Amino acid sequence: MGDMKKLIFYIVIFILVSLVVNGQNIIVLDFEYDNGDITLKDKIIKPGHFPDRKLASREGYKIVEISDKYEVLYSANFEVPLTIFTDATTEYGEIKGNIIKLNKTEFSLVMPYFDNIKEIKIIDKNQNELTSINLSPKLSPSKTTALISSLFILGLICIIFSLLYFKKFKSKNK
Amino acid sequence: MSKKRAQSFFTNPIFYIIILAIFLLLLIIGVSVIKKASHTTAKAELTSFIISLDKALKKQSSHSYGSKDDFLFGLPNDVKEVCFLDRSSDADLFSNNELSADMQLYVEDNVFFSPSEKFSSGRLQSFTLEQNPLCIEITEGKIKLNLESLGNITKITASPNDIRERDCISVLFNGDSENKVDLVFIGQGYKESLEFAPVVEDYIHTTFLATEPMKSQNTKFNFFRIDDFSDMNCRNDGFIYCNEYTVNQLASNCPHDYIVVLLKRNKATDLISPLRSSAYSNIMNLNTADDNLVLMHEFGHVFANLADEYTDDSYYAGFNEEEYPNCDDESCREWNFLEGVGCFKGCSLSSFYRATDKSIMNNYLRSSEYGILNNNIFLEKLEVYG
Numbered sequence: 001m002g003d004m005k006k007l008i009f010y011i012v013i014f015i016l017v018s019l020v021v022n023g024q025n026i027i028v029l030d031f032e033y034d035n036g037d038i039t040l041k042d043k044i045i046k047p048g049h050f051p052d053r054k055l056a057s058r059e060g061y062k063i064v065e066i067s068d069k070y071e072v073l074y075s076a077n078f079e080v081p082l083t084i085f086t087d088a089t090t091e092y093g094e095i096k097g098n099i100i101k102l103n104k105t106e107f108s109l110v111m112p113y114f115d116n117i118k119e120i121k122i123i124d125k126n127q128n129e130l131t132s133i134n135l136s137p138k139l140s141p142s143k144t145t146a147l148i149s150s151l152f153i154l155g156l157i158c159i160i161f162s163l164l165y166f167k168k169f170k171s172k173n174k
Numbered sequence: 175m176s177k178k179r180a181q182s183f184f185t186n187p188i189f190y191i192i193i194l195a196i197f198l199l200l201l202i203i204g205v206s207v208i209k210k211a212s213h214t215t216a217k218a219e220l221t222s223f224i225i226s227l228d229k230a231l232k233k234q235s236s237h238s239y240g241s242k243d244d245f246l247f248g249l250p251n252d253v254k255e256v257c258f259l260d261r262s263s264d265a266d267l268f269s270n271n272e273l274s275a276d277m278q279l280y281v282e283d284n285v286f287f288s289p290s291e292k293f294s295s296g297r298l299q300s301f302t303l304e305q306n307p308l309c310i311e312i313t314e315g316k317i318k319l320n321l322e323s324l325g326n327i328t329k330i331t332a333s334p335n336d337i338r339e340r341d342c343i344s345v346l347f348n349g350d351s352e353n354k355v356d357l358v359f360i361g362q363g364y365k366e367s368l369e370f371a372p373v374v375e376d377y378i379h380t381t382f383l384a385t386e387p388m389k390s391q392n393t394k395f396n397f398f399r400i401d402d403f404s405d406m407n408c409r410n411d412g413f414i415y416c417n418e419y420t421v422n423q424l425a426s427n428c429p430h431d432y433i434v435v436l437l438k439r440n441k442a443t444d445l446i447s448p449l450r451s452s453a454y455s456n457i458m459n460l461n462t463a464d465d466n467l468v469l470m471h472e473f474g475h476v477f478a479n480l481a482d483e484y485t486d487d488s489y490y491a492g493f494n495e496e497e498y499p500n501c502d503d504e505s506c507r508e509w510n511f512l513e514g515v516g517c518f519k520g521c522s523l524s525s526f527y528r529a530t531d532k533s534i535m536n537n538y539l540r541s542s543e544y545g546i547l548n549n550n551i552f553l554e555k556l557e558v559y560g
Binding site: 026028030041042044046048049050051052053054055081083084085086087088089090091093094095096097098099100101106107108109110 | 412413429445452475484522537540
């Protein structure tokens with residue numbers, strides 16, 4: 001029975017270790033801008049880093065992440081990249097280039113991801129809500145990993161206990 | 175008579191010997207210049223490694239006791255082994271004669287590289303090791319270390335060598351990303367990290383950190399590299415345009431306030447079909463066939479919101495100088511209170527004015543300086559970083 005207790009102890013430790021959540025998760029969003037309208041095209045949640053946006057203009061748009069308890073989890077200012085600078089040198093040692101102004105483009109934002117995130121809102125400079133993205137309660141990678149490993153361990157425990165029971169049953173019959 | 179003399183001159187074998195000698199001399203000079211340049215890059219890469227690891231050790235020791243983190247660093251490709259030596263405790267040096275000799279020769283140093291005749295040793299702040307000395311074999315110019323905080327000192331252990339292409343490599347780490355400007359380099363058209371790493375080093379050391387005000391503010395920047403060269407949906411529209419979503423997915427493996435995409439291109443191809451570098455959002459797409467200073471020009475656009483100070487007939491007619499701090503009307507009142515600046519005609523459009531005649535934002539082939547006004551704009555923005 002002492003061996004059994006030891007085994008249970010190790011299994012519990014193993015479960016706890018496997019449930020440790022990974023590092024910071026981020027959400028990478030892909031948007032389409034069309035003459036003032038912003039729509040979400042795609043998104044991905046993954047471990048990684050997000051830019052600090054310390055120098056972001058405060059006159060542009062604002063993106064806000066809201067929790068299931070309606071708290072602001074994160075907010076940042078951003079500008080839609082409607083200006084592209086292009087530059088090249090010529091064979092005469094001169095620089096040629098241009099600004100390309102767009103009224104339709106695809107752009108992307110990288111932000112921290114929170115497990116309790118419910119909604120992402122984009123607000124324009126006049127404080128009008130442009131877009132609201134409801135994040136369905138999909139499991140984040142950390143939660144998914146934890147769930148898979150928990151199920152795996154649960155299965156493992158069942159097998160071990162069955163084997164032990166079978167062994168005990170066999171020795172009793174002898 | 176002179177025709178005959180000329181004929182005899184060209185048939186003389188001495189002429190061909192001289193030509194051959196000149197050719198050989200040029201070849202030797204060329205090879206030695208290339209060797210010297212690659213040696214300089216390797217030296218800079220090694221210095222970056224020592225600075226980065228030193229800062230990482232310091233950063234880790236400030237974390238709570240027992241906290242562990244993996245760090246991936248870049249090294250010159252020729253480094254075969256790195257040995258760490260804790261001079262405050264006993265070391266088993268019998269197994270490594272080369273290290274034993276170096277340790278006695280360079281009494282202040284505690285990090286040694288093999289081959290030692292090629293790479294000089296360095297000095298890191300004090301650290302502790304599980305096994306003293308700790309020697310790690312290097313493959314493909316990368317080393318992964320696990321740093322563990324033990325209060326006021328950090329323990330170094332070798333991390334399992336499971337380096338993936340998408341992993342973030344610290345090229346020059348100066349401290350916590352929250353307080354630094356983080357630049358990440360991504361490559362397009364490269365086949366392996368051995369080819370990409372020296373190019374990145376060159377952009378960082380001979381261009382970025384050699385240009386004021388970045389030179390004097392060098393500790394405010396962290397540089398990272400990702401050796402994943404998979405397709406990032408970069409289009410050739412006469413200029414380079416890479417899909418921001420794809421670029422962000424890859425760049426987010428590293429701290430990335432600004433992203434530099436290096437598009438490998440040779441000068442001959444570029445001469446036949448010129449391709450412009452570009453800047454938008456926090457992304458700089460660089461054509462490597464262009465002068466390296468194009469990095470500083472594009473960084474001026476994305477970091478300091480500087481406009482082009484050259485004029486081009488095809489320039490966007492709707493350009494509004496009020497959106498940019500380095501262009502003004504003929505009064506130049508935006509900067510005329512500064513000493514040493516001027517009021518020169520031409521700033522994106524010929525109807526606007528600039529503060530410096532020749533600068534990186536005007537022509538990076540003719541000047542490697544931003545000029546007083548632009549320097550001040552950079553310094554003001556850099557103030558928010560520690």
